[in-house]
Amino acid sequence: MNMELSGRRKPTPEKSHRASEADAAEQSPVGIGLNAAIVAVADDEPVALAVRSEADAASATDALPFGPFNPREHRTLEGGLRAWVRDQTGLDLGYAEQLYTFADRGRHLEPGDQSPHVVSIGYLALTQAGAQHGLTNGVWRSWYHYYPWEDWRKGRPEIIARDIEPRLKAWAARTVTVSAVQNPLARADRARMCFGLDGTAWDEEKVLDRYELLYEAGLVDEAKRDGRVSAREWSDLPKFGVPMQTDHRRILATAIGRTRAKIKYRPVVFELMPDEFTLYELQKTVEAILGPHLHKQNFRRLVEGAGLVEPTGDVKTRTGGRPAKLFRFRREVLLERPAPGVRVSAPPSRNGTN
Amino acid sequence: MNMELSGRRKPTPEKSHRASEADAAEQSPVGIGLNAAIVAVADDEPVALAVRSEADAASATDALPFGPFNPREHRTLEGGLRAWVRDQTGLDLGYAEQLYTFADRGRHLEPGDQSPHVVSIGYLALTQAGAQHGLTNGVWRSWYHYYPWEDWRKGRPEIIARDIEPRLKAWAARTVTVSAVQNPLARADRARMCFGLDGTAWDEEKVLDRYELLYEAGLVDEAKRDGRVSAREWSDLPKFGVPMQTDHRRILATAIGRTRAKIKYRPVVFELMPDEFTLYELQKTVEAILGPHLHKQNFRRLVEGAGLVEPTGDVKTRTGGRPAKLFRFRREVLLERPAPGVRVSAPPSRNGTN
DNA sequence: TAAGATATGCTCGATTGGAGCATAAAATAT
DNA sequence: ATATTTTATGCTCCAATCGAGCATATCTTA
Numbered sequence: 001m002n003m004e005l006s007g008r009r010k011p012t013p014e015k016s017h018r019a020s021e022a023d024a025a026e027q028s029p030v031g032i033g034l035n036a037a038i039v040a041v042a043d044d045e046p047v048a049l050a051v052r053s054e055a056d057a058a059s060a061t062d063a064l065p066f067g068p069f070n071p072r073e074h075r076t077l078e079g080g081l082r083a084w085v086r087d088q089t090g091l092d093l094g095y096a097e098q099l100y101t102f103a104d105r106g107r108h109l110e111p112g113d114q115s116p117h118v119v120s121i122g123y124l125a126l127t128q129a130g131a132q133h134g135l136t137n138g139v140w141r142s143w144y145h146y147y148p149w150e151d152w153r154k155g156r157p158e159i160i161a162r163d164i165e166p167r168l169k170a171w172a173a174r175t176v177t178v179s180a181v182q183n184p185l186a187r188a189d190r191a192r193m194c195f196g197l198d199g200t201a202w203d204e205e206k207v208l209d210r211y212e213l214l215y216e217a218g219l220v221d222e223a224k225r226d227g228r229v230s231a232r233e234w235s236d237l238p239k240f241g242v243p244m245q246t247d248h249r250r251i252l253a254t255a256i257g258r259t260r261a262k263i264k265y266r267p268v269v270f271e272l273m274p275d276e277f278t279l280y281e282l283q284k285t286v287e288a289i290l291g292p293h294l295h296k297q298n299f300r301r302l303v304e305g306a307g308l309v310e311p312t313g314d315v316k317t318r319t320g321g322r323p324a325k326l327f328r329f330r331r332e333v334l335l336e337r338p339a340p341g342v343r344v345s346a347p348p349s350r351n352g353t354n
Numbered sequence: 355m356n357m358e359l360s361g362r363r364k365p366t367p368e369k370s371h372r373a374s375e376a377d378a379a380e381q382s383p384v385g386i387g388l389n390a391a392i393v394a395v396a397d398d399e400p401v402a403l404a405v406r407s408e409a410d411a412a413s414a415t416d417a418l419p420f421g422p423f424n425p426r427e428h429r430t431l432e433g434g435l436r437a438w439v440r441d442q443t444g445l446d447l448g449y450a451e452q453l454y455t456f457a458d459r460g461r462h463l464e465p466g467d468q469s470p471h472v473v474s475i476g477y478l479a480l481t482q483a484g485a486q487h488g489l490t491n492g493v494w495r496s497w498y499h500y501y502p503w504e505d506w507r508k509g510r511p512e513i514i515a516r517d518i519e520p521r522l523k524a525w526a527a528r529t530v531t532v533s534a535v536q537n538p539l540a541r542a543d544r545a546r547m548c549f550g551l552d553g554t555a556w557d558e559e560k561v562l563d564r565y566e567l568l569y570e571a572g573l574v575d576e577a578k579r580d581g582r583v584s585a586r587e588w589s590d591l592p593k594f595g596v597p598m599q600t601d602h603r604r605i606l607a608t609a610i611g612r613t614r615a616k617i618k619y620r621p622v623v624f625e626l627m628p629d630e631f632t633l634y635e636l637q638k639t640v641e642a643i644l645g646p647h648l649h650k651q652n653f654r655r656l657v658e659g660a661g662l663v664e665p666t667g668d669v670k671t672r673t674g675g676r677p678a679k680l681f682r683f684r685r686e687v688l689l690e691r692p693a694p695g696v697r698v699s700a701p702p703s704r705n706g707t708n
Numbered sequence: 709t710a711a712g713a714t715a716t717g718c719t720c721g722a723t724t725g726g727a728g729c730a731t732a733a734a735a736t737a738t
Numbered sequence: 739a740t741a742t743t744t745t746a747t748g749c750t751c752c753a754a755t756c757g758a759g760c761a762t763a764t765c766t767t768a
Contacts, residue, residue, distance in 0.1 A: 032457070032473055069457070077457045101455045101475050103386070103423070103431045119386055119473070121455050189689050201691075280715080295757065300716070302756080321714025322764035335543050337555075343756090634746080652726065654747070675745025676733040697725090 032069040033120040034081045035248065037099070037255030038091065040129035040140060041272045046288045047129060047140040048252055049089065053245045062146075063245035064252060065089055065138060069121070081123055090136030095271040096125040099254050102247055122251040124258055126271035143256055146241045146249055149195070150207060150256070152291040160195055163238050164214070168195070171217040171230070204291055207257035211249060214240055222249060260290055265341035267308055270329040278316050278324035279303060286342055306340050307333050386423040387474040388435045389602065391453070391609030392445065394483035394494065395626045400642045401483060401494035402606055403443065407599045416500075417599035418606060419443055419492060423475070435477055444490030449625040450479040453608050456601055476605040478612055480625035497610055500595045500603055503549070504561060504610070506645040514549055517592050518568070522549070525571040525584070558645055561611035565603060568594055576603060614644055619695035621662055624683040632670050632678035633657060640696050660694050661687050 038049040053063040067084030074080035082093050099122040129140055144151035148159050172187035194210045196202035214220045218230030221243035243249065262268050263286065272285055283299045303309055309327040317323040333340050392403040407417040421438030428434035436447050453476035483494055498505035502513050526541035548564045550556035568574045572584030575597035597603065616622050617640065626639055637653045657663055663681040671677040687694050 071457065077455070098454060100452060101431070103425065103475075121457075193689065278715090295759095296714095297716075297718090297759085298757065317765075319714060320766065321712080322716080322766090324715060335547065632746090649726065649728090650745095651728085651747075651749090656725080671734075673745060674735065675743080676735090676747080678746060 031118045032071075033118050034067050034069050034077065034084070035120050035122045035251050036065045036067075036081060036085055036093075036096075036125055037122065037252050038065065038085070038089075038093070038125045038127060039255060039259055039272075040127050041285045041288045042129035042140055044284045044288050046143045046256075048143060048146075048255070049091070049135075049138045050141045050244075051088075051138040061243060061245050062141070062248070064248045066120075066248075077121060078123070085125070089138050090134045091127060092134075093125045094127055095268065096123055097258075098122070099124050099251065099258060102251065120247075120251070122254060124255040126259070126268060128272060128274060130274070143252075146244065146252060147207065147211065147256070148241050149210065150204075152202070152204070153287070156202075159240075163240070164195060164219070165191075165197055167219060167234070168197075168213070168217055174233075205257050205261045207260070208250065208253040211253040215250075220249070222247070263289055263342055265343075267329065267333065267340055267342070269342055270308075273329070276312055276314070276326045276328055278319070278326060279309070280319075280324060282309075282327070302343055306343070307336065308340060308342070385472045386425075387472050388421055388423050388431065388438070389474050389476045389605050390419045390421075390435060390439055390447075390450075390479055391476065391606050392419065392439070392443075392447070392479045392481060393609060393613055393626075394481050395639045395642045396483035396494055398638045398642050400497045400610075402497060402500075402609070403445070403489075403492045404495045404598075405442070405492040415597055415599050416495070416602070418602045420474075420602075431475060432477070439479070443492050444488045445481060447479045448481055449622065450477055451612075452476070453478050453605065453612060456605065474601075474605070476608060478609040480613070480622060482626060482628060484628070497606075500598065500606060501561065501565065501610070502595050503564065504558075506556070506558070507641070510556075513592075513594075517594070518549060518573070519545075519551055521573060521588070522551075522567070522571055528587075559611050559615045561614070562604065562607040565607040569604075574603070576601075617643055617696055619697075621683065621687065621694055621696070623696055624662075627683070630666050630668070630680045630682050632673070632680060633663070634673075634678060636663075636681070656697055660697070661690065662694060662696070 036049075040047050040049075049065060050062045051065055053061050065085055065088055067081070067088060069077060069080045074083060077098070078096055081096065085091055085093055101119060101121045103119040149157050149164060151157050168191040169188070172191055190209075190213055192198050192200050193203075194206055194213050211220070215223050215228070216230060218224065218228050218232070218234060219237065220240045224231040225243070241249075244252070259268075269282065269286055269289075273282060279300050280296070282303065283294055283296065286299075287294055307330055310330045312326045312328050314326045315323040316326050390403075394401050394403075403419060404416045405419055407415050419439055419442055421435070421442065423431060423434045428437060431452070432450055435450065439445055439447055455473060455475045457473040503511050503518060505511050522545040523542070526545055544563075544567055546552050546554050547557075548560055548567050565574070569577050569582070570584060572578065572582050572586070572588060573591065574594045578585040579597070595603075598606070613622075623636065623640055623643075627636060633654050634650070636657065637648055637650065640653075641648055661684055664684045666680045666682050668680045669677040670680050
């Protein structure tokens with residue numbers, strides 16, 4: 001809930017009433033950067049492509065592939081993105097969608113820093129992790145490397161109860177409840193909603209909210225790096241995931257949340273799959289992304305019933321048991337129903353407390 | 355489906371492998387503009403705030419409120435937006451969310467035009483249309499002023515069968531089916547999906563897709579203005595909604611689509627309502643946005659059952675019949691369920707042909 | 709050849725949500 | 739006043755959806 005209200009009132013020149021867009025360029029030249037969160041699933045593990053920031057060899061951190069947007073060279077943002085992603089990593093992106101534009105990174109600059117402002121536009125791309133796609137730079141790293149609290153594949157991750165919950169509660173208690181306007185939700189409530197504390201349900205889509213809460217509370221490394229006061233109030237902090245350059249972890253969190261949401265109402269899983277696959281492989285891929293809460297028989301029924309797949313006629317043997325039929329994505333669904341996706345129900349509250 | 359693949363391959367300097375974001379600023383200084391699609395519902399009519407572009411008095415067109423983003427003055431995009439929206443229109447925005455960043459507007463420039471590139475970041479804001487909010491500039495105009503084909507309140511709008519369908523079919527027939535790679539969906543299929551032709555269901559969220567299809571087909575005024583070839587192949591075109599400056603109609607279309615989608619899974623309707631309201635007023639507001647496909651009794655049951663509202667104890671008389679109970683939004687739901695919204699089912703195919 | 713593993717079909721029951729009937733309580737017409 | 743109209747609101751019925759489990763098929767492996 002971005003409810004920040006700016007109290008400032010600047011003088012109103014006549015000109016501000018004119019909707020001439022050319023004004024903007026004169027007033028605030030900034031650089032446009034494109035960040036790509038390139039997502040795949042490799043061996044039932046959800047991964048993202050990371051590169052190493054070499055800006056400072058000593059303190060090299062992970063980063064998302066990044067490139068400038070040059071409007072003279074590329075007509076569209078997405079075109080520019082595809083071009084440098086290919087140059088930089090060797091990947092030809094298939095599916096790509098815009099995520100969010102981040103510009104409020106003043107907090108990342110040292111006071112007095114005069115470096116130019118950069119607006120970065122985050123993109124989500126889905127691809128297959130197979131080596132056949134000619135990756136030349138960067139490495140696939142598990143999502144959960146950066147966000148261990150998101151990994152519910154073996155039940156509720158320990159880090160939540162052990163490291164996160166007590167500190168967030170302490171952080172919440174530390175506050176006078178200032179203006180409810182600026183902070184529409186109290187800290188304790190936000191912590192409860194985000195991390196499913198006290199019996200509240202876990203919402204796998206709130207990836208960004210969770211990361212930002214940890215940032216605000218000063219728990220993730222980026223908070224300390226950025227000089228957040230809240231980060232100075234802790235001692236002996238354990239590791240809350242691997243940090244990334246500037247705000248790349250925010251962008252990747254946005255990408256993960258979007259992927260988890262979108263997979264449910266658009267047939268985007270198939271961007272992550274090879275041409276032919278078994279239904280169980282498909283299920284494993286969905287579970288890698290959402291968490292393992294799927295009933296096998298029902299998953300089959302839903303996917304087949306929605307007309308999302310069709311059998312190729314072949315079977316895949318060596319599955320360890322009865323050979324599985326191979327299926328392919330039925331592209332025609334796109335011409336039939338308006339919005340099919342892999343509908344999956346909410347997990348039956350595997351939350352322990354409830 | 356933005357599947358455009360850039361075939362270009364530019365030289366790969368060493369530096370492009372470095373993820374230093376500062377590069378961007380040096381390479382492509384552009385202006386950042388913020389566009390606000392400010393949405394409200396007035397007298398059961400969904401409206402957006404429009405200002406008049408005075409750039410050229412002779413050919414004044416409607417525009418969305420627009421302002422530059424100056425990173426030196428504002429720390430966040432949203433903060434900057436709120437500031438100039440207030441200065442320009444007198445409105446204090448409540449709810450606001452980022453929509454999309456548009457940068458590919460080379461097509462809007464005359465060949466050889468050297469004017470600086472502007473990236474514009476679109477925002478959606480929801481507010482109440484009441485005069486008490488001190489509007490000082492701009493006018494509320496109905497959505498359907500700009501997109502008459504979106505107005506299904508009295509059934510399928512005539513303009514679809516009379517003006518749109520035949521021309522889109524002609525436009526589709528005019529084509530050799532070039533590469534299926536660049537055009538993942540054939541023109542005819544896109545037309546059918548977007549406008550619910552030939553018995554296909556109407557998807558009220560596809561507002562942007564519909565507008566962009568009409569643009570591509572050269573039917574909306576902006577296409578002619580931008581010198582689109584497809585626009586030159588028509589004669590005696592009727593009016594396909596009122597045009598707007600540059601790509602503001604795209605932005606507003608995005609806003610409308612997002613509003614229609616979001617109202618279903620987040621309690622955002624209440625941003626459009628006064629503090630107290632009757633359930634019927636709430637229903638009318640939802641219907642203004644989505645179209646009138648709601649069963650009154652069920653709507654009540656769903657809204658009350660979801661715990662979205664609570665009675666104030668008062669009633670509103672002078673409703674023309676039995677006085678209606680007044681309700682208010684139960685803000686506590688935000689602390690309970692993860693994602694409540696005004697769940698409404700798909701319209702029972704009010705499509706005529708099926 | 710038996711045991712184990714995976715694939716796949718089918719049924720049952722709870723929940724959800726669409727549709728309509730019936731009644732309550734006001735405004736308005738007669 | 740009384741009847742009629744209009745809106746509000748409670749309740750029931752029914753179809754579709756979906757979670758859950760049983761049963762069976764067909765392979766691999768010991």
